Every structure is written in C-alpha cells, then in structure tokens.
Amino acid sequence: EVQLVESGGGLVQPGGSLRLSCAASGFTFSSYSMNWVRQAPGKGLEWVSYISSSSSTIYYADSVKGRFTISRDNAKNSLYLQMNSLRDEDTAVYYCARTYSGSPGAFDIWGQGTMVTVSS
Amino acid sequence: QSALTQPASVSGSPGQSITISCTGTSSDVGGYNYVSWYQQHPGKAPKLMIYDVSNRPSGVPDRFSGSKSGNTASLTISGLQAEDEADYYCSSYTSSSTLVVFGGGTKLTVL
Numbered sequence: 001e002v003q004l005v006e007s008g009g010g011l012v013q014p015g016g017s018l019r020l021s022c023a024a025s026g027f028t029f030s031s032y033s034m035n036w037v038r039q040a041p042g043k044g045l046e047w048v049s050y051i052s053s054s055s056s057t058i059y060y061a062d063s064v065k066g067r068f069t070i071s072r073d074n075a076k077n078s079l080y081l082q083m084n085s086l087r088d089e090d091t092a093v094y095y096c097a098r099t100y101s102g103s104p105g106a107f108d109i110w111g112q113g114t115m116v117t118v119s120s
Numbered sequence: 121q122s123a124l125t126q127p128a129s130v131s132g133s134p135g136q137s138i139t140i141s142c143t144g145t146s147s148d149v150g151g152y153n154y155v156s157w158y159q160q161h162p163g164k165a166p167k168l169m170i171y172d173v174s175n176r177p178s179g180v181p182d183r184f185s186g187s188k189s190g191n192t193a194s195l196t197i198s199g200l201q202a203e204d205e206a207d208y209y210c211s212s213y214t215s216s217s218t219l220v221v222f223g224g225g226t227k228l229t230v231l
Contacts (some may be wrong), residue, residue, distance in 0.1 A: 016134070035220075037166075039158065040176070044207075044209060044222060044224045044225040045158070045160075045166065045209050045211075045220065045222045045225070046222060047211070047218070047219070047220040047222060050219050050220070055191060059218060059219040060126050060218070061218050062217065062218060095165060095166075100168060100171055100177065101172075103154055103156070103171050103172050104154050104213040104219055104220055105154050105155070105156050105171075105212055105219075105220040105221075106156040106168060106171035106172065106211075106213040107156075107158075107168060108168045109165070109173075110166060110167075110176055111165065111166060112164035
C-alpha cells in the first residue's frame with residue numbers, strides 16, 4: 001500500500017525548534033519530488049516547501065523562508081522538515097505530500113498529518 | 121489573504137451541477153496549465169481531484185471536470201451527490217519566488 005506517515009509534531013514554545021519526519025512506503029520514494037503542506041486550525045491549505053527527487057532543487061514559501069529547512073534521505077525513504085524560530089502562526093497540521101506526474105502543485109498521496117502547536 | 125481567490129461557499133441540490141471558480145493572475149493560473157483541485161472532508165487529508173487544469177487521476181469520477189479561461193480556473197461537479205459535500209481547494213504553479221499557491225477554499229453544501 002502506498003503510504004506516507006508523518007511524525008514529530010507537538011507543543012513547542014515560540015522561538016523553539018521542531019523536526020518533522022515523513023516515512024514513505026509502497027512506492028519508489030527516490031523517484032518522486034515531495035512537499036510539505038500545512039493547515040492552520042479552521043483555515044485553508046498553505047504550501048510550505050518542495051524538494052526534488054535528488055534534493056538538487058528546493059523551494060520555500062515566503063512565510064517560512066530562512067526558518068524552515070526541507071531535506072530527504074532516499075536510503076531511508078524519509079522526508080524531513082526542520083523548523084526553527086517557530087512563531088504562533090506556524091501552528092497547524094503539517095502534511096507531507098507526493099508530487100503527481102511531475103506536475104507542480106499536484107499532490108496525489110498525502111499523509112495523515114502531524115499537529116504542531118506553538119504556544120507559551 | 122490567499123494568492124488565489126475562491127468563493128467562500130457554494131451550494132446545490134442532489135443531481136444538479138455546480139461550478140467553483142479560482143481566480144489568479146498571469147503569473148500563476150493564467151500563465152501555466154498547472155492548476156489542480158482538491159476535495160477535503162472534515163478531519164481528513166485532501167484528495168487530488170483534478171490536475172493540469174482538466175485531467176482526472178485514476179479513480180476520480182467523471183462527474184468532476186476542470187477548465188480554465190484566462191486567469192480563472194473552474195471546477196464543475198455534475199450530478200451532485202451527498203458525499204460531494206466537502207471543502208474544495210485549487211492550487212497553481214506560480215512563477216514567483218515560491219512554487220505553489222493555494223486558493224482560500226470553498227465549502228460545498230449539498231442541500
């Protein structure tokens with residue numbers, strides 16, 4: 001079964017750090033570009049970051065640029081998001097998502113999400 | 121404020137057709153054929169319904185269709201069913217410094 005499973009969410013104080021992980025299974029992870037997408041409570045979807053299959057190309061949303069770092073380990077079939085200098089507005093469910101058919105913005109496989117709460 | 125503009129809500133009766141719009145600019149929706157649409161039920165992860173403006177992934181009913189005219193993309197659902205009640209989001213590639221932008225979402229109510 002094709003699956004993505006996120007982990008690493010939790011409660012963190014403003015200014016703190018957190019590292020999210022996403023474990024992939026059921027497909028050739030190294031062949032796909034991957035993304036992080038978040039959704040604040042009761043709000044819409046916000047794309048966060050993209051990484052190509054070989055890690056050679058990376059993009060970030062302006063709202064996280066300079067604070068978040070996306071990475072992957074193809075040998076471990078895993079995607080990561082290192083989040084530093086966290087702010088209240090980073091509170092959200094964070095999803096990892098697979099790019100479909102090489103089409104930017106088309107995400108066909110999503111994880112169940114992991115909740116990140118930034119609060120003092 | 122989202123980069124792409126969607127109506128906050130739409131509604132329709134079972135069997136009817138509805139259309140959800142997604143308005144951007146020539147830097148995103150209007151400039152590229154990389155518009156996607158997602159369906160999200162409460163508490164669930166989004167599901168890809170349309171990609172590249174008008175293509176359906178395997179398993180998506182042909183009641184769902186997509187189109188684009190200028191800077192506005194549209195999702196049409198025909199033969200509305202109760203299970204179509206959900207939030208719908210559009211996304212697009214953007215030539216700005218980022219890569220992808222989402223719309224603010226549209227709540228579909230099946231009356």
